Amino acid sequence: xxxxxxxxxxxxxxxxxxxxxxxxxxxxxxxxxxxxxxxxxxxxxxxxxxxxxxxxxxxxxxxxxxxxxxxxxxxxxxxxxxxxxxxxxxxxxxxxxxxxxxxxxxxxxxxxxxxxxxxxxxxxxxxxxxxxxxxxxxxxxxxxxxxxxxxxxxxxxxxxxxxxxxxxxxxxxxxxxxxxxxxxxxxxxxxxxxxxxxxxxxxxxxxxxxxxxxxxxxxxxxxxxxxxxxxxxxxxxxxxxxxxxxxxxxxxxxxxxxxxxxxxxxxxxxxxxxxxxxxxxxxxxxxxxxxxxxxxxxxxxxxxxxxxxxxxxxxxxxxxxxxxxxxxxxxxxxxxxxxxxxxxxxxxxxxxx
Amino acid sequence: xxxxxxxxxxxxxxxxxxxxxxxxxxxxxxxxxxxxxxxxxxxxxxxxxxxxxxxxxxxxxxxxxxxxxxxxxxxxxx
Numbered sequence: 001x002x003x004x005x006x007x008x009x010x011x012x013x014x015x016x017x018x019x020x021x022x023x024x025x026x027x028x029x030x031x032x033x034x035x036x037x038x039x040x041x042x043x044x045x046x047x048x049x050x051x052x053x054x055x056x057x058x059x060x061x062x063x064x065x066x067x068x069x070x071x072x073x074x075x076x077x078x079x080x081x082x083x084x085x086x087x088x089x090x091x092x093x094x095x096x097x098x099x100x101x102x103x104x105x106x107x108x109x110x111x112x113x114x115x116x117x118x119x120x121x122x123x124x125x126x127x128x129x130x131x132x133x134x135x136x137x138x139x140x141x142x143x144x145x146x147x148x149x150x151x152x153x154x155x156x157x158x159x160x161x162x163x164x165x166x167x168x169x170x171x172x173x174x175x176x177x178x179x180x181x182x183x184x185x186x187x188x189x190x191x192x193x194x195x196x197x198x199x200x201x202x203x204x205x206x207x208x209x210x211x212x213x214x215x216x217x218x219x220x221x222x223x224x225x226x227x228x229x230x231x232x233x234x235x236x237x238x239x240x241x242x243x244x245x246x247x248x249x250x251x252x253x254x255x256x257x258x259x260x261x262x263x264x265x266x267x268x269x270x271x272x273x274x275x276x277x278x279x280x281x282x283x284x285x286x287x288x289x290x291x292x293x294x295x296x297x298x299x300x301x302x303x304x305x306x307x308x309x310x311x312x313x314x315x316x317x318x319x320x321x322x323x324x325x326x327x328x329x330x331x332x333x334x335x336x337x338x339x340x341x342x343x344x345x346x347x348x349x350x351x352x353x
Numbered sequence: 354x355x356x357x358x359x360x361x362x363x364x365x366x367x368x369x370x371x372x373x374x375x376x377x378x379x380x381x382x383x384x385x386x387x388x389x390x391x392x393x394x395x396x397x398x399x400x401x402x403x404x405x406x407x408x409x410x411x412x413x414x415x416x417x418x419x420x421x422x423x424x425x426x427x428x429x430x431x
Contacts, residue, residue, distance in 0.1 A: 038390050158389070233393055236396055237396070276397055279401065
């Protein structure tokens with residue numbers, strides 16, 4: 001069972017970057033106007049951020065990382081660990097983390113690796129980086145997470161395209177013996193791997209000429225086999241069944257009451273899922289802030305974006321205890337309980353990317 | 354679990370339709386305003402009212418409101 005605590009690692013800061021370009025789902029011409037309105041009301045996503053063609057997740061994360069290093073007054077050469085978590089890397093090979101090490105000016109003495117996770121990725125990535133730092137005296141790390149989902153979606157697929165937005169995040173962590181423990185509960189169920197999948201273009205089903213042929217799967221869903229497929233109903237069922245249970249199990253393990261947590265920051269999937277989870281856990285909107293209306297579903301970046309957008313002011317006033325909960329593709333899900341003692345949190349930045 | 358209450362929940366989600374239009378025999382996909390979004394909305398409503406999660410595959414097999422009701426009732430009874 002992957003329930004564990006990591007002492008001596010501090011969350012030093014968070015920065016997030018979204019593309020400037022906004023698209024309104026009320027203009028989503030693939031479906032009739034009445035259905036568009038129902039979509040916006042039900043998912044809570046009226047606008048999404050779309051990166052320029054050719055912009056990669058690593059570009060958005062690089063932007064966020066540079067801003068964060070500057071705000072913390074950290075020098076690139078001080079970084080010993082770089083973890084880049086994404087499903088939209090620059091290349092299939094090599095790992096984008098290596099490219100980022102070079103672009104960010106990090107030293108060659110820095111370890112760097114990619115992690116392939118999506119909406120569950122933020123708590124997972126924090127746990128990986130914190131585990132590594134624990135045994136590296138005085139070390140500092142960057143954890144970069146995000147996706148340019150617009151690159152792997154069909155713009156003519158009403159079941160997926162209007163949900164996802166593009167964003168990158170950077171989180172700085174450092175060894176600090178006075179830091180409050182971080183706690184994690186991480187889980188997986190690969191039997192549900194088809195609920196969110198890009199069916200072709202990997203090595204199980206390599207790309208062929210046929211992969212690129214568009215087909216109408218059902219009304220309003222036109223895509224090819226290299227596009228992301230999302231089974232909305234099965235993802236809903238999975239999310240509402242696992243996320244509350246996983247979060248509660250972690251709190252029970254820690255003998256913590258829900259009331260001792262200042263904010264529950266859930267992955268922002270869509271409003272139907274997020275409201276169901278919030279109500280099942282008996283939380284108020286103030287306790288479980290939402291950013292779907294502003295930034296949509298940005299995959300592994302929703303949690304840092306929601307922290308930066310909604311609770312930055314609270315964090316800057318006093319240390320807060322946060323429960324972070326991610327769930328999605330894999331299927332994979334997990335929660336982290338962290339404290340924000342002195343954490344630097346920049347407002348969400350817009351970039352011409 | 355009563356059919357009349359079950360229908361009332363569905364009626365609330367189809368807010369543009371007149372009350373009394375939906376009955377057990379109604380083929381819900383034929384209703385005005387039906388879309389794949391409505392499918393997710395119904396699944397979420399059933400989850401919130403009965404704590405039952407119907408899969409996409411189960412929903413695909415249901416044609417009438419009665420079919421849906423029977424699926425949910427069987428699970429509630431367990």
